[in-house]
Amino acid sequence: MNNNTITAPKGFLAAGVKAGIKKSGKExxxxxxxxxxxxxxxxxxxxxxxxAPVQISRKHIESRKIEAVVVNSGNANCCTGxxxxxxxxxxxxxxxxxLETNPHNVLVASTGIIGHKLPVKCVKSxxxxxxxxxxxxxxxxxxxxxxIMTTDTKPKSAIRSVKIGGKNAVLxxxxxxxxxxGPNMATxxxxxxxxxxxxxxxxxxxxxxAIGCSLNRLTVDGHQSTNDTAIALSSGMAGNATITKTDxxxxxxxxxxxxxxSDLAKQMALDAEGATKMFTVIVKGAxxxxxxxxxxxxxxxxxxxxxxxxxxxxxxxxxICAVGSCGIDxxxxxxxxxxxxxxxFRNGSPVKxxxxxxxxxxxxxxxTIEVNLGIGKAEDFCYGCDLSDEYIRINADYHT
Amino acid sequence: MNNNTITAPKGFLAAGVKAGIKKSGKExxxxxxxxxxxxxxxxxxxxxxxxAPVQISRKHIESRKIEAVVVNSGNANCCTGxxxxxxxxxxxxxxxxxLETNPHNVLVASTGIIGHKLPVKCVKSxxxxxxxxxxxxxxxxxxxxxxIMTTDTKPKSAIRSVKIGGKNAVLxxxxxxxxxxGPNMATxxxxxxxxxxxxxxxxxxxxxxAIGCSLNRLTVDGHQSTNDTAIALSSGMAGNATITKTDxxxxxxxxxxxxxxSDLAKQMALDAEGATKMFTVIVKGAxxxxxxxxxxxxxxxxxxxxxxxxxxxxxxxxxICAVGSCGIDxxxxxxxxxxxxxxxFRNGSPVKxxxxxxxxxxxxxxxTIEVNLGIGKAEDFCYGCDLSDEYIRINADYHT
Numbered sequence: 001m002n003n004n005t006i007t008a009p010k011g012f013l014a015a016g017v018k019a020g021i022k023k024s025g026k027e028x029x030x031x032x033x034x035x036x037x038x039x040x041x042x043x044x045x046x047x048x049x050x051x052a053p054v055q056i057s058r059k060h061i062e063s064r065k066i067e068a069v070v071v072n073s074g075n076a077n078c079c080t081g082x083x084x085x086x087x088x089x090x091x092x093x094x095x096x097x098x099l100e101t102n103p104h105n106v107l108v109a110s111t112g113i114i115g116h117k118l119p120v121k122c123v124k125s126x127x128x129x130x131x132x133x134x135x136x137x138x139x140x141x142x143x144x145x146x147x148i149m150t151t152d153t154k155p156k157s158a159i160r161s162v163k164i165g166g167k168n169a170v171l172x173x174x175x176x177x178x179x180x181x182g183p184n185m186a187t188x189x190x191x192x193x194x195x196x197x198x199x200x201x202x203x204x205x206x207x208x209x210a211i212g213c214s215l216n217r218l219t220v221d222g223h224q225s226t227n228d229t230a231i232a233l234s235s236g237m238a239g240n241a242t243i244t245k246t247d248x249x250x251x252x253x254x255x256x257x258x259x260x261x262s263d264l265a266k267q268m269a270l271d272a273e274g275a276t277k278m279f280t281v282i283v284k285g286a287x288x289x290x291x292x293x294x295x296x297x298x299x300x301x302x303x304x305x306x307x308x309x310x311x312x313x314x315x316x317x318x319x320i321c322a323v324g325s326c327g328i329d330x331x332x333x334x335x336x337x338x339x340x341x342x343x344x345f346r347n348g349s350p351v352k353x354x355x356x357x358x359x360x361x362x363x364x365x366x367x368t369i370e371v372n373l374g375i376g377k378a379e380d381f382c383y384g385c386d387l388s389d390e391y392i393r394i395n396a397d398y399h400t
Numbered sequence: 401m402n403n404n405t406i407t408a409p410k411g412f413l414a415a416g417v418k419a420g421i422k423k424s425g426k427e428x429x430x431x432x433x434x435x436x437x438x439x440x441x442x443x444x445x446x447x448x449x450x451x452a453p454v455q456i457s458r459k460h461i462e463s464r465k466i467e468a469v470v471v472n473s474g475n476a477n478c479c480t481g482x483x484x485x486x487x488x489x490x491x492x493x494x495x496x497x498x499l500e501t502n503p504h505n506v507l508v509a510s511t512g513i514i515g516h517k518l519p520v521k522c523v524k525s526x527x528x529x530x531x532x533x534x535x536x537x538x539x540x541x542x543x544x545x546x547x548i549m550t551t552d553t554k555p556k557s558a559i560r561s562v563k564i565g566g567k568n569a570v571l572x573x574x575x576x577x578x579x580x581x582g583p584n585m586a587t588x589x590x591x592x593x594x595x596x597x598x599x600x601x602x603x604x605x606x607x608x609x610a611i612g613c614s615l616n617r618l619t620v621d622g623h624q625s626t627n628d629t630a631i632a633l634s635s636g637m638a639g640n641a642t643i644t645k646t647d648x649x650x651x652x653x654x655x656x657x658x659x660x661x662s663d664l665a666k667q668m669a670l671d672a673e674g675a676t677k678m679f680t681v682i683v684k685g686a687x688x689x690x691x692x693x694x695x696x697x698x699x700x701x702x703x704x705x706x707x708x709x710x711x712x713x714x715x716x717x718x719x720i721c722a723v724g725s726c727g728i729d730x731x732x733x734x735x736x737x738x739x740x741x742x743x744x745f746r747n748g749s750p751v752k753x754x755x756x757x758x759x760x761x762x763x764x765x766x767x768t769i770e771v772n773l774g775i776g777k778a779e780d781f782c783y784g785c786d787l788s789d790e791y792i793r794i795n796a797d798y799h800t
Contacts, residue, residue, distance in 0.1 A: 049724030049732055079720055079732075081749030114717025115750045224725045303703070303787075304795055311796030317514025320479055324449030325624045332449055332479075349481030350515045387703075388796075389789035395704055396711030396788075 004159045005141020009170040009195040011036055011235025013134040016143030019126025021074035021112070021119055029126030030071040030147030032191060033099065033134055037065030038233035040107065041204035043211050045228035051078030052088035053108040054229060060092065060104050061231075064200075069107045069191065069231055070095045070127060073148050073176070077110040077118045078226045087118045094124060098131045109229045111176060111189050112150055141172075148176040148189050151273055151394055158263040162196075162256045164249050169196040169238035171256055175215075175264045190215060190230040190264065196253055197236035198243040205246075206254040207232045214261035218383040219300050220272040232257075269383045270365065274391030277365045279309060282381045283323075285373040291328040292380035295371060298326035300384030310386035314358035316344040323371055334374030340367055347374070404559040405541020409570040409595040411436055411635025413534040416543030419526025421474035421512070421519055429526030430471040430547030432591060433499065433534055437465030438633035440507065441604035443611050445628035451478030452488035453508040454629060460492065460504050461631075464600075469507045469591065469631055470495045470527060473548050473576070477510040477518045478626045487518045494524060498531045509629045511576060511589050512550055541572075548576040548589050551794055556667040562596075562656045564649050569596040569638035571656055575615075575664045590615060590630035590664065596653055597636035598643040605646075606654040607632045614661035618783040619700050620672040632657075669783045670765065674791030677765045679709060682781045683723075685773040691728040692780035695771060698726035700784030710786035714758035716744040723771055734774030740767055747774070 007014045013033040021028040042061045044054050060066070070091050077084050092106040099106075110118070130147075134140065145155035157174040177188030192207070211230050236242065243250045269278035281299045286292035299305055302322040308315035316337050324330060337345040340361035342353050361367050407414045413433040421428040442461045444454050460466070470491050477484050492506040499506075510518070530547075534540065545555035557574040577588030592607070611630050636642065643650045669678035681699045686692035699705055702722040708715035716737050724730060737745040740761035742753050761767050 047721065047724040048727075048730040049720055049735075076717075079717060079745065079748070079750060114721060115745070117750075226721050226724060303791075307792055307795030310792065313796070317476070317479060320449055321447065321514060321626050324447040324626060328448075330448040335449075345479065345515070348479070350479060350517075387792060389792045391703075392707055392710065392787060392789045392792060395707030396713070 003138040003141060004172070005138055005157055006032060006144060006172045006174055006191060006193045007136045007141040008159055008172045009193045009235065010237035011195055012193045013136050014140045014144040015130040015133045015135065016145065016147030017126050017129040017133060019129065020122040021072055027143060027146035028072055028074045029123060029130050030144040031095070031127070031130040031134060032069040032144065032193065032233065034067060034233055034235050036235055037067050037105070038235050039198060039200050039203055040066035041200065041207040041232045043208055043230045045224055045226060047224045047226050049079065049226050051076050051110060051227040052080060052084035053077055053110045054227060055085065056088045056092060057107045057109065057229060060107050063104045065105060066107055066233060067099050067101045067105045068095050069109065071109045071148055071189065072123055072126065073111050073150050075110060075112040075116055075118050076114045076227050078114045080115065080117055083117060087120055091123060091127065094127050107231055109189050109227070111148065111227050114226060145174050148174070150176060152176050152271055154271055156264055156267040156271060158260050160256045160260050162252060164196055164238065164253060165240040167238045167240040169194065169240060171196065171260050173260050173264055175268060177268050188225055188228055192232040192260070194232070195235045195238040196243070197238060197240050198234050198253065202243050202245070202250055203232055203234055206250070206257050209254055210258040210261040213258060214265040217381060218265045218269055219297055220385055265383055269385045272385040273394045274388040275385035276310065276388055278383060278385045279366065280368045280381055280383055282368060282370045282379065283373065284370065284379040285376055286378040287329050287376035289378040289380055292378045294326050295323050295328050295373070296380050296382035298322045299369065299371065300382040303387055306384065306387035309362055310388050312359045312362045314339050314344060314355055314362060319369060319371065320345065329375060330373065331375050336372040336374060338370040403538040403541060404572070405538055405557055406432060406544060406572045406574055406591060406593045407536045407541040408559055408572045409593045409635060410637035411595055412593045413536050414540045414544040415530040415533045415535065416545065416547030417526055417529040417533060419529065420522040421472055427543060427546035428472055428474045429523060429530050430544040431495065431527070431530040431534060432469040432544065432593065432633065434467055434633055434635050436635060437467050437505070438635050439598060439600050439603055440466035441600065441607040441632045443608055443630045445624055445626060447624045447626050449479065449626050451476050451510060451627040452480060452484035453477055453510045454627060455485065456488045456492060457507045457509065457629060460507050463504045465505060466507055466633060467499050467501045467505045468495050469509065471509045471548055471589065472523055472526065473550050474512040475510060475516055475518050476512045476514045476627050478514045480515065480517055483517060487520055491523060491527065494527050507631055509589050509627070511548065511627050514626060545574050548574070550576060551673055552576050553671055556664055556671060558660050558663040560656045560660045562652060564596055564638065564653060565640040567638045567640040569594065569640060571596065571660050573660050573664055575668060577668050588625055588628055592632040592660070594632070595635045595638040596643070597638060597640050598634050598653065602643050602645070602650055603632055603634055606650065606657050609654055610658040610661040613658060614665040617781060618665045618669055619697055620785060665783055669785045672785040673794045674788040675785035676710065676788055678783060678785045679766065680768045680781055680783055682768060682770045682779065683773065684770065684779040685776055686778040687729050687776035689778040689780055692778045694726050695723050695728050695773070696780050696782035698722045699769065699771065700782040703787055706784065706787035709762055710788050712759045712762045714739050714744060714755055714762060719769060719771065720745065729775060730773065731775050736772040736774060738770040
């Protein structure tokens with residue numbers, strides 16, 4: 001089988017094991033290792049409450065080279081006080097000892113329930129077991145993918161190849177996240193590996209840009225989690241001349257990374273808790289980009305819009321209501337709206353349209369809603385998903 | 401039967417009739433008439449997109465005396481262009497002709513689906529029929545109540561008596577609203593009648609205050625509708641010396657009005673689409689009242705909190721996540737949280753608590769969540785309700 005996981009780029013090993021943190025008994029501890037040491041970049045949650053692993057990784061990301069990322073699912077190690085911080089540090093220490101390196105060269109991430117102490121024994125034996133099973137093959141990458149899942153119904157990964165300076169480079173990524181997702185930093189967890197040689201600064205720049213117009217444009221329930229972390233690791237083994245400035249090679253790399261992250265963002269939207277489809281809200285004609293962003297997000301976040309989309313209902317009134325409610329500059333007489341290519345509202349008045357055709361647009365697994373404010377030239381977009389009774393079931397029955 | 405409806409205060413007649421606007425065939429046109437002319441005050445939606453009746457009533461509220469309010473449900477007359485404005489004006493004209501007064505002395509309100517032209521014939525015959533059946537008794541008030549309902553499962557009304565300057569005064573109110581409800585102006589429609597003699601300015605002041613700490617503190621799905629309107633009418637027939645300044649009588653009147661509106665707000669929360677219970681989020685220890693308001697609303701609006709409450713789950717992690725995500729000043733080490741009287745989180749660390757007892761608190765039809773930010777002295781609150789699969793059913797199946 002071709003390897004299309006995070007172990008596909010040269011220089012990476014991975015593992016995912018069942019450590020007993022999850023009640024389901026599924027994979028819950030994962031490791032990514034770059035034995036040669038990786039250039040690393042990261043983007044973290046902007047929630048003011050951050051989990052212990054986020055606090056620790058924010059420090060460790062300063063290291064010149066990162067040798068491993070240790071992850072657990074089933075427990076967020078968040079709001080767990082000093083013990084939580086100690087436990088996150090120990091996850092790095094244990095991994096560092098196994099790899100014979102400094103704990104500062106290890107990043108840590110956790111995802112799962114908030115406010116419960118990490119079951120330290122499980123995690124410790126999990127990290128040992130993961131270390132024993134580290135491999136560079138497809139199944140090792142797949143196991144890592146499973147180990148970061150929580151309410152995800154399927155693993156989410158993507159891969160891209162690109163010629164950089166005449167050399168074949170590979171970028172691979174995986175992500176988890178199904179609820180508690182709202183810009184900015186709509187990720188929960190996202191890990192990207194590449195063998196492209198690139199400096200730390202330029203990798204950080206490319207990652208921030210890519211996340212900015214992919215995962216940060218996704219909203220499932222409007223709230224950013226306490227644990228959101230996106231990490232990019234570069235082994236530099238593709239053999240290209242190291243990218244150190246904003247040249248053609250950087251632009252090529254950044255474009256591919258953005259494409260990879262957009263792929264992951266759409267997979268997340270489609271696998272959002274209870275979601276049966278996703279949609280893209282495009283807001284044009286705004287006075288400023290910030291206002292376009294705000295309006296797009298308001299529409300994508302509005303439960304009444306999400307319910308209407310679940311019911312295949314071209315209820316544009318709710319879209320207009322969300323735009324009017326979000327506090328941006330508006331002129332009703334200039335406002336227009338399209339569902340797919342069908343204009344449903346133009347310059348403040350309803351347009352007669354074929355509701356069956358519009359309903360068919362919404363029935364698609366992906367569709368676009370376009371709002372034109374008609375008062376400026378700025379635009380932006382947001383990904384959203386429908387809201388189903390399954391979302392309620394998952395989140396009312398998921399007990400602490 | 402004692403009259404506890406909006407026709408209870410002296411000087412008011414009401415009616416509610418079936419005019420064929422609603423597919424269900426239920427009451428959908430209502431009238432309130434004050435033959436002697438009422439002092440009137442109003443608060444309208446802050447959504448930048450406003451329905452035609454809101455635009456018209458905003459002008460007519462300037463009249464010295466208001467003689468009638470004409471209302472329809474089943475159609476919001478919103479985003480209906482110039483025809484919509486004309487139709488709203490005509491509703492006032494027709495009512496004015498029947499009452500032999502000026503159209504400017506008539507207020508108009510509509511609620512229902514957005515973007516559909518008002519079925520003018522139905523409305524016209526409805527207004528005629530309502531005029532024919534105007535009465536001052538309980539059943540007339542009840543019929544009006546029914547005529548303003550949309551997805552409400554029950555009529556919502558409240559009544560209060562108070563001695564003002566030695567005279568018996570009565571305040572009565574009714575409201576409709578079950579979805580598309582978010583501060584500010586969490587009403588959809590609210591009508592208050594009183595026989596207390598009070599000046600227009602002071603009635604406006606009392607209404608704004610009362611709505612500010614009742615209906616404006618309620619969120620069902622975080623968005624304000626395009627049609628929200630609260631109207632207070634005073635016939636002045638209680639015989640008290642007219643309230644014209646902020647004296648003891650005004651304070652008494654304002655307090656009773658606030659109490660009446662809080663009663664209505666709670667009824668709305670409990671009857672919100674799909675809701676099985678309501679809760680109050682109190683945020684204390686904030687740096688400013690604005691920050692307390694923002695945090696309380698963020699918690700009450702967060703779907704994951706609403707789902708947890710539906711499932712009787714004391715999932716305080718989601719509460720903390722919402723507070724961290726809303727952008728206010730925070731210090732995790734000072735943050736505490738209570739569910740009812742049970743402390744679940746103190747100074748940034750989880751507290752061991754009896755989850756069964758906490759779950760029992762949430763099982764109540766009303767409970768309180770308290771968040772103490774511990775960094776200031778400001779506080780505020782917000783009412784919210786749980787999110788159930790019934791909400792999805794109502795809003796995915798409600799087709800345009």
